[in-house]
Structures are given as C-alpha cells and as structure tokens.
Amino acid sequence: MFKDVRRKDRKLNNEQAFEIIEKGEYGVLSTSGENGCPYGIPVNYVLYDNSIYFHCAQEGRKLQNINFNNQVSFCVVAYAQVQPEKFISRYESAVVFGQAAEAIGAEKEKAMVEFARRFCKDNFNEVLEHVNHFFNSVKIIKITIEHVTGKSSLQHR
Numbered sequence: 087m088f089k090d091v092r093r094k095d096r097k098l099n100n101e102q103a104f105e106i107i108e109k110g111e112y113g114v115l116s117t118s119g120e121n122g123c124p125y126g127i128p129v130n131y132v133l134y135d136n137s138i139y140f141h142c143a144q145e146g147r148k149l150q151n152i153n154f155n156n157q158v159s160f161c162v163v164a165y166a167q168v169q170p171e172k173f174i175s176r177y178e179s180a181v182v183f184g185q186a187a188e189a190i191g192a193e194k195e196k197a198m199v200e201f202a203r204r205f206c207k208d209n210f211n212e213v214l215e216h217v218n219h220f221f222n223s224v225k226i227i228k229i230t231i232e233h234v235t236g237k238s239s240l241q242h243r
Contacts, residue, residue: 103236
C-alpha cells in the first residue's frame with residue numbers, strides 16, 4: 087500500500103524518521119474532504135506513545151474532512167536550507183501516514199499534559215492548572231501511525 091521513497095541514498099530508517107518528528111516544531115496535516123479537494127494545514131503537535139496528537143477548535147474543515155475520511159498524512163520538516171549557488175536544498179523531513187480520530191477522556195487529558203510539557207517548559211506547573219479549564223473547549227485529535235518515511239540530504243546521516 088505504501089510506496090518506498092525514490093531516493094534510496096537519502097532514505098532514513100524508522101528510528102531516524104521518529105527523531106525528526108520528535109524535534110520538529112510543527113507539521114502539516116493533510117486531509118481530503120467529500121468534495122475531493124485536498125487540504126493541508128500546519129499544526130503544532132506532540133509525539134506521544136507512538137502516536138501524533140494535535141489540538142484544534144470544536145469544528146472546522148480539518149474535522150469535517152477527518153469525519154469523511156480519517157486517512158491522513160502528516161509531514162514534518164525539521165531542517166531546510168536552500169543553497170542556490172549549488173542548486174540544491176539541504177533538508178531532513180519525515181512523513182507519517184495513519185488514521186485520525188478524536189482522543190477523549192483520560193487520553194485527551196494526557197495529550198494536553200504532553201502539550202504543556204513540550205511547549206510550556208518554563209511555566210509547566212502553571213499551565214497544568216489550566217488544562218481542566220480548557221478541557222471542554224478544545225478537541226484533541228490522535229493520529230495512529232501506520233507507516234512512516236524519512237529522508238535527509240544532510241551529509242552526517
């Protein structure tokens with residue numbers, strides 16, 4: 087079902103691909119709606135328990151698309167630098183394929199705590215006090231990872 091990367095010399099193993107996902111700041115979620123139109127939107131996320139979690143509003147296009155077709159892809163670019171004098175780009179990226187579904191209950195709460203841990207390190211305890219306050223106003227979506235690929239043009243890989 088999943089094609090292998092074309093440039094074998096740049097292919098990363100799964101561990102390296104997950105390292106890219108772990109250090110990325112945001113990813114691009116790609117969905118498809120009932121009108122057949124693809125939709126890509128940048129979101130911040132956490133990688134937790136071999137799944138990707140992101141937060142969003144209670145309604146919107148990404149949720150409509152996920153409800154129509156829960157198969158998604160998620161791309162993280164951890165490094166990108168164009169070198170015009172050499173006609174190349176140096177990069178490292180990973181793409182995840184999986185199924186998206188709403189996280190609820192304890193799983194949702196744990197994902198929210200992981201968001202606080204990742205993005206609010208300096209005031210983690212203060213942010214934790216607000217998790218319950220925002221619990222009902224936010225949706226947490228979990229991407230269950232089915233396949234991951236990674237590529238890098240950096241020499242040290």
